Amino acid sequence: MTKRLYLYPVWIRLWHVVNAILFLILIFTGISMQFAGSERSFSLIRFEQAVTWHNVSAIILTFNYVVFILGNVFTTNSRHYKIRKENFWSDLLSQLKFYSFGMFKKEKHPFPVTYEQKFNPLQKISYVLAMYIGMPVLIITGIGLLFPEILLHQFFGVSGLLITDILHITIGFILSVFMIIHIYTCTLGEKPITLFKSMVNGYHEEHE
């Protein structure tokens, strides 16, 4: 019997697809700027174009992030991001064990998807870190780089621009790695395409 749960309402799916497209553009243009060089060196697109695309995408991403926050404030979606203190580490470990060994032995998922529990403990902590720490830092530092005149000139003797830039590219890199892992773990459904389908039609499906 197939279990069908409506876990992804329209606003989440729309927010998610916009977020995904923008993030891919930002990674692509970010790498292009990071490794830009003289004419002979590696570059994905022209530096000036990369800057424009990066800036425009980042501004839209910022508004999209506000949509995410408002959505979580005014709907019940925020319940999926609440981390329980009890069994925090043991839950993480059992999920990690499942991904590392259990799933190859056809063991049952330690945290099956329910209406109340959309994310497993690993997803939960990584999404919370990405969305509630990574994204705000990325957006704030991005705004700082867009308007460098608002930055602190010196912070404890170090250039404010330096700290902002290093933080921005570091968090950007971490979130890019997160995205790779995120996309890969989305192939871990019943079939590699199952979870991607859920994000299109809104329904989580699995055989019981």
Add this chain to the structure above:
Amino acid sequence: MKIIITLIVTLVSVFSLAGNNSLLPQDPEEESQILKGIENNIFAEDNEKCLVCHGEPYFQLVDTVMGVTQNRLMCNDYFIERDDFYQSNHWSFACTDCHSYDFEIFPHPTSTRLEEPYQCNDCHGYDEQYAQYQFEEIQIEYNESTHAEIENFSCWKCHDPHSYKVSIRNTTNLEETILYDNNICLECHANFNNFQLLTDRDEIVVVESHNWLPNQSAHFTSVRCIECHTEINDSILVAHKVLPKDKAVKRCTECHTSDSRLLATLYKFQSKEFRSDVGFLNGVIFNQSYVIGANRNIILNYLSYIIFGGVLLVVFVHIFFRLIRRA
């Protein structure tokens, strides 16, 4: 855990590089600068004979026969600011080292007004003492610059011998140096009264002509005009071949890359002094300014390759076992 380690390494590398003040150039002329000033110039008393008029915005014209005294405005071109002069490179000079003794006669004879002023190389050229400044090479560069095409232009238009201080070579505050150097350009390029004395060209509005430049104010305070408006010369510290405006640098990647042209211009002196094996000058630049794109943190770069490679490896191993177990 990887995130925490990355952040720790980032912070450690940033602060270890940024906090390394030993990379800052020590002012080679610090001692002599301390000794500068009117009180240390042995000709100061003699110079006062000139500065009593030329050091004041007004001078007194006295007719002893008629008993008439009038205050007259000192022409700006002949006005010398005492403080600037005694802090300048030529601070230890007597006025008559460069100007005729006939100037000691008052009113000055007509012949003094026709006196040809010295040029830089009259004193500094082909002299071992000034070899490091390479004045001869600067002269060649200047002769090829757009400035040389202007009638009545000379070294003095930018480097007033009564106030000029060598700045970039001794800098401990890059921002002040940039401001000082840019003000030399703006003296004409942002002051139409001065500009039109030298050319018939239309007025240049610097802010408007640089409208294309993103974060204009950040650029104006972080780099000198000559970074983009001169041709790089490897053999001299400060390029003097000012290019026509259509040849000015406009590509962002000229500066915002690891092989930034700023290493051959603004940071050239430091780059010569402190070029390290890692091939870039984070230590120097971190302390005084930061150029997005040019300051690659090599530790972070390698760390990112390792993390990225590690993640891909884990993913491929996982895929491999998934395929095996499915079979």
